[in-house]
Amino acid sequence: MQKTRDFHYRSVHDRDAFWREQAGRVHWETPFESVLDFSRPPFAKWFVGGQTNLCYNAVDRWLPTQADKPALIWVSTEVERERVYTRQEVYEEVNAAAAVLRDLGVGRGDRVLLYMPMVPEAVFTMLACARIGAVHSVVFGGFASVNLAQRIDDAAPKVIVCTDAGSRAGKVVPYKPLLDRALALCKTPPASVVVFDRGLAPFEPVAGRDLDYATLRAAQRGARVPVTWLESSEPSYILYTSGTTGKPKGVQRDTGGYAVALASSMEYLFNGKAGDTFFCTSDIGWVVGHSYIVYGPLIGGQATVLYEGTPVRPDGAILWKLVEQFGVNTLFSAPTAVRVLKRQDPALLKKHDLSTLRAVYLAGEPLDEPTAQWISEGLGKPIIDNYWQTESGWPILSAQPGVEHVPTRFGSPSFPVYGFDARIVSESSGEDLGPDQKGVVAIVPPLPPGAMSTIWGDDERFVQTYFTSIPGRQVYSTFDWGLVDADGYWFILGRTDDVINVAGHRLGTREIEESVNSHSGIAECAVVGVADALKGQVAMAFAVLKNPAAAETPEGAKQLEADIMRLVEDQLGAVARPARIRFVGALPKTRSGKVLRRAIVAVCEGRDPGDLTTIEDPTALEQIKESLQ
Numbered sequence: 016m017q018k019t020r021d022f023h024y025r026s027v028h029d030r031d032a033f034w035r036e037q038a039g040r041v042h043w044e045t046p047f048e049s050v051l052d053f054s055r056p057p058f059a060k061w062f063v064g065g066q067t068n069l070c071y072n073a074v075d076r077w078l079p080t081q082a083d084k085p086a087l088i089w090v091s092t093e094v095e096r097e098r099v100y101t102r103q104e105v106y107e108e109v110n111a112a113a114a115v116l117r118d119l120g121v122g123r124g125d126r127v128l129l130y131m132p133m134v135p136e137a138v139f140t141m142l143a144c145a146r147i148g149a150v151h152s153v154v155f156g157g158f159a160s161v162n163l164a165q166r167i168d169d170a171a172p173k174v175i176v177c178t179d180a181g182s183r184a185g186k187v188v189p190y191k192p193l194l195d196r197a198l199a200l201c202k203t204p205p206a207s208v209v210v211f212d213r214g215l216a217p218f219e220p221v222a223g224r225d226l227d228y229a230t231l232r233a234a235q236r237g238a239r240v241p242v243t244w245l246e247s248s249e250p251s252y253i254l255y256t257s258g259t260t261g262k263p264k265g266v267q268r269d270t271g272g273y274a275v276a277l278a279s280s281m282e283y284l285f286n287g288k289a290g291d292t293f294f295c296t297s298d299i300g301w302v303v304g305h306s307y308i309v310y311g312p313l314i315g316g317q318a319t320v321l322y323e324g325t326p327v328r329p330d331g332a333i334l335w336k337l338v339e340q341f342g343v344n345t346l347f348s349a350p351t352a353v354r355v356l357k358r359q360d361p362a363l364l365k366k367h368d369l370s371t372l373r374a375v376y377l378a379g380e381p382l383d384e385p386t387a388q389w390i391s392e393g394l395g396k397p398i399i400d401n402y403w404q405t406e407s408g409w410p411i412l413s414a415q416p417g418v419e420h421v422p423t424r425f426g427s428p429s430f431p432v433y434g435f436d437a438r439i440v441s442e443s444s445g446e447d448l449g450p451d452q453k454g455v456v457a458i459v460p461p462l463p464p465g466a467m468s469t470i471w472g473d474d475e476r477f478v479q480t481y482f483t484s485i486p487g488r489q490v491y492s493t494f495d496w497g498l499v500d501a502d503g504y505w506f507i508l509g510r511t512d513d514v515i516n517v518a519g520h521r522l523g524t525r526e527i528e529e530s531v532n533s534h535s536g537i538a539e540c541a542v543v544g545v546a547d548a549l550k551g552q553v554a555m556a557f558a559v560l561k562n563p564a565a566a567e568t569p570e571g572a573k574q575l576e577a578d579i580m581r582l583v584e585d586q587l588g589a590v591a592r593p594a595r596i597r598f599v600g601a602l603p604k605t606r607s608g609k610v611l612r613r614a615i616v617a618v619c620e621g622r623d624p625g626d627l628t629t630i631e632d633p634t635a636l637e638q639i640k641e642s643l644q
């Protein structure tokens with residue numbers, strides 16, 4: 016692994032020369048004056064003074080060589096449709112969408128919020144925003160009204176683009192009615208809502224506010240919208256993510272650094288080249304979708320597959336069928352998807368010709384060894400576990416086959432990616448730890464190109480949240496535990512905070528608690544993440560009732576549980592709904608009033624709750640145990 020080490024060393028110690036070379040992968044309308052401005056740590060500005068544009072790099076730049084080649088391959092097993100857009104067709108659609116937004120008064124720096132499922136129009140709208148210098152904020156379709164309202168209020172978009180509905184596992188999922196409910200909760204709703212009507216679900220258009228995407232687009236067919244060149248550090252997008260407070264953080268991404276980071280990753284991490292086909296099964300509402308459904312592959316001159324559907328419909332071979340049909344070279348998915356496939360006939364893995372496929376990348380949650388082994392043996396392809404975050408924008412830890420082929424180890428996402436000066440540090444002293452010592456995964460700033468530049472509208476919170484938790488030094492905390500073994504392989508050992516990960520979806524327990532607490536019968540509650548064989552983790556809620564008699568009978572408790580689940584689903588979306596809600600007389604707390612979450616999780620997982628000397632009322636933990644029986 017010497018080559019990987021040297022490459023990484025140079026990226027951190029000869030930073031300017033390294034990133035200057037990488038910057039040559041993208042088009043600069045105006046060259047940058049300096050590679051990095053780190054005069055105000057921990058804020059990093061990459062490629063200062065350079066002007067570029069994400070849409071230009073993803074679309075226009077490839078027209079001379081790839082106008083007639085596939086760029087966006089849309090497959091929906093939900094509505095049984097397929098459509099392949101060439102780069103030229105993407106260019107046409109993006110220009111029309113950009114003209115629509117421009118005519119609605121959207122300009123440089125204005126926000127546009129997208130609440131859309133996996134349809135090409137979502138990708139066109141994202142790229143259209145980039146084209147005119149607008150900042151998009153895509154909200155995952157699985158989120159509901161309260162989540163959506165918080166994000167609308169924080170980003171204050173000028174325009175919202177949504178669809179009437181999506182579809183999941185054959186069931187129509189309404190989008191527009193949820194958006195209407197969210198807008199009713201908002202302090203400053205936008206003047207215009209553009210609805211891409213798929214004809215899946217009826218909705219009530221609001222006169223004077225709601226506009227029809229198809230009509231607006233038809234009027235702009237053939238429009239040409241000039242690219243707005245942005246200074247490298249100008250924001251490209253905001254993507255909200257959960258932390259330990261009830262208020263989601265708007266992760267802000269720059270323009271130039273992101274383009275360079277993604278372009279480099281297409282070669283070094285994915286070992287790919289222009290003309291390849293990339294298939295990422297994530298959702299455009301998550302960071303993986305932003306980086307590796309939309310921007311990464313397109314900036315790298317690759318075709319990208321946009322798939323609306325599940326891995327098991329019409330059957331468990333669908334992903335492999337698509338790999339064969341479109342000659343996919345790189346597949347990017349999540350461990351949960353593989354665990355779902357593991358419940359299917361393993362012969363399905365062999366049903367299709369996978370000769371074009373080089374490797375399968377998995378990220379977003381811990382990849383357990385048995386799952387990694389199963390898929391690796393079943394497919395006969397390398398499996399590459401990569402570890403990153405919404406904040407980092409691209410992988411922090413990964414094998415880098417485009418740099419060097421180093422054997423991977425099941426259970427390890429391999430090594431730090433170039434640009435990330437990652438360390439394992441002591442939570443108590445802040446010092447770097449040695450081999451096999453468990454500590455916090457931290458990154459010494461400056462964060463590399465592509466990583467978050469700040470929290471939208473709140474520089475102070477950015478510094479406070481990420482750079483003050485490790486004592487004695489200003490380093491970025493990932494809030495993940497980790498260790499490096501004696502051979503240099505990294506391992507991720509779970510979160511240090513109260514963030515949980517359900518089927519690869521990052522959720523804040525605090526947000527779920529606030530939602531449960533909004534039920535009129537609840538006095539207080541604790542939500543924790545508990546190990547689950549399929550989803551990695553599930554949320555479990557323990558609630559104290561204002562009137563304990565309400566849950567005295569099993570029927571009463573069941574009814575109440577169902578009511579609260581419906582409430583959470585309504586406010587936050589089905590992804591956040593706890594798997595179980597149990598009613599207890601008191602929550603286990605320290606004498607200073609802090610809920611002993613780790614002890615609750617241990618009890619739920621049948622482990623020893625550890626040191627309980629600070630517990631105020633030991634019977635509270637007993638009650639948790641009993642409530643599970």
Ligand code: PRX
Pocket residue numbers: 256302303377378379380381382400401402403404405406428493494495507509510516519520521
């Ligand atoms: O806890 C880590 C886990 O997911 C968190 C980040 O989630 P999100 O912001 O949604 O970004 C996902 C980008 C892939 C991390 O802090 N996580 C992500 N990848 C892995 C992982 N845990 C273990 N192994 C991974 N490969």
